[in-house]
Amino acid sequence: MFQTYDSHSDPAAHPPRLAELRRELATRRLDGFLIPRADAHQGEYVAARDARLAWLTGFTGSAGFCIVTPDRAGVFIDGRYRVQVKAEVEPAHFTPVPWPETKPADWLREALPEGGRIGYDPWLHTRHEIREMEKGLAGSGIALIAVAANPVDAIWTDQPEAPVGIVRLWPDEIAGETAAEKRARIAGMLRAAGQQAAVLSLPDSVSWLLNIRGADVPKNPVVQAFAIIEENGHVAIFTNPAKFPAEVRSALGNEVAVLPLDALTPALTNLAGPVRIDPATAPDQVFSLVESMKTPIIEAQDPVILPKACKNAAEIAGMRAAHLQDGAAVTELLCWLDARAPQLDAEPLTEIDVAKKLEELRRARGILDISFDTISATGPHAAIPHYHVSEASNLRILPDHVLLVDSGGQYGNGTTDITRTMPMGPCDSAVRRPYTRVLQGMIALSQVQFPRGLAGCHLDALARAPLWSEGMDYDHGTGHGVGAGLSVHEGPVRISRISEIALQPGMILSNEPGYYREGEFGIRIENLIVVEAKGSPDGREMLGFGTLTLAPIDRRLIQPGLLTPAEIAWLDAYHQRVWDEISPLVEGEARDWLFLATRPLEG
Structure with missing residues (x-):
């Protein structure tokens, strides 16, 4: 359930x-080394073998x-982690850098x-x-040196083996397009651009x-691999062939x-150009290998990035179906939490208890896995936007704290991501006022219409204006x-x-404004939204968002006087839709709870 590498x-x-x-760097006559939180594929999640940053620093x-x-x-950490890093690294040896x-x-x-x-x-x-980085270092006398063997790996004596996750097929009816059709489409793009291949x-x-x-990696059902697609649609995929069953x-x-990973280097040095490579995603070494043969690079x-981002009708239908089941599970959790809240003093409840439940x-309801490590955060932990609960950090949930739960699931037809913030007892305006402003920002983005091209x-x-x-x-x-x-x-x-990057119909995104008061509380409300074409009286191409996520938004933290009539109408209509679509999927106590949770705000 929890993070791949446990620094604690x-x-x-x-x-x-x-x-x-x-000491290792000194033997190599290096004055420093860069340790990224990345693997060769630049993914957000890394396998245990590639968790070099966490292994070295604890972050x-x-x-x-x-x-x-x-x-x-x-x-070096961005704004999401400036509280978290203080708790994870040893300040006498590692210095957080904004x-x-x-x-x-x-x-x-x-x-230097x-x-x-x-x-x-x-x-x-x-x-x-x-x-x-080379541009920034120009004239400094500091040189960046590509190393053939990673010095962190040299000292990490018990480094885990590379993962060998078994590959499965993604059904064509859910994909909305066969692999052959996709290969033909991408190959056509290459031919039109005069490119022989793409890495x-x-x-x-x-x-x-x-x-x-x-x-291969927790929560993200991807195959760790490189691939080369040629202008005729042929594809070579480079990974451990043991991952691929005969039926796949x-x-x-x-x-x-399907070729072994060690075949990638000779394949790159034998390409006929021009070869298309993305400088924002491909490793520096991929460029160096192709350049070594003076092969033209575009x-x-x-x-694949934009075609993948613009979901087709079948993919959107799968995502909607996944959100129905997910909304029912979240509804059952919220009902369970409300039933537990009055007994928190006598029957302790912790962050891990909530994540496990x-x-x-x-x-x-059929998930294959959670889609990321559940953020179950109460009190000061909720002020850490990407907090990860562990046995060492696990807090008891207290009646005077809010609880923030950011979570999602990988279903057989789609991926979900939802955040809800709930009171576990009475809350004053110090929490309710920013909660209402966060809600207003989420509503503003949900209902906006905008010209195509934005x-x-x-x-x-x-989302920030309120x-x-x-x-x-x-x-x-x-x-x-969201994929x-x-x-x-x-x-x-x-x-x-x-x-x-211009928004286009079919793109699915999260809508998750928040507010965080360090050491006290945090608030975030998140729905997933899909870009849709909208009509216009003058024929202008307009876009907007349709909401995929279906689960109640807690009304007890709202200060109704801050909301406009239009915002109240949006919230009431959303809750009516939640009731209409989720109530048939839940029973008994959860259905009764949902009826009360989705009543009109002023009803």
């Missing part, structure tokens, strides 16, 4: 590991990196004013990432293209070759893309200040 298992181990890494967040020099070790406010190149210039050699593993960094490094791109799913190989057909986005309810950066402020009116904000994006039976965090589309 031996907190005292991290400083000695840091010292040993420095277990889903984004960040460490730079080690002879006398410094900076752990990122992206502090650029790694600027930090290195200060750490006389210059130096900084090593990096070229399989773990994208070409774009290395270029940006795919993202596991979800490979999995989507071939209608396969895997079990047969279904893929003769135009898909730098362009992974050709929710997973149990989801499993009863991106997430144009809409992000709508909070801004109170001098409040949150340090994470408002929404991320259909794939990664719960899917690129490239987002709703954030920095996302300039």
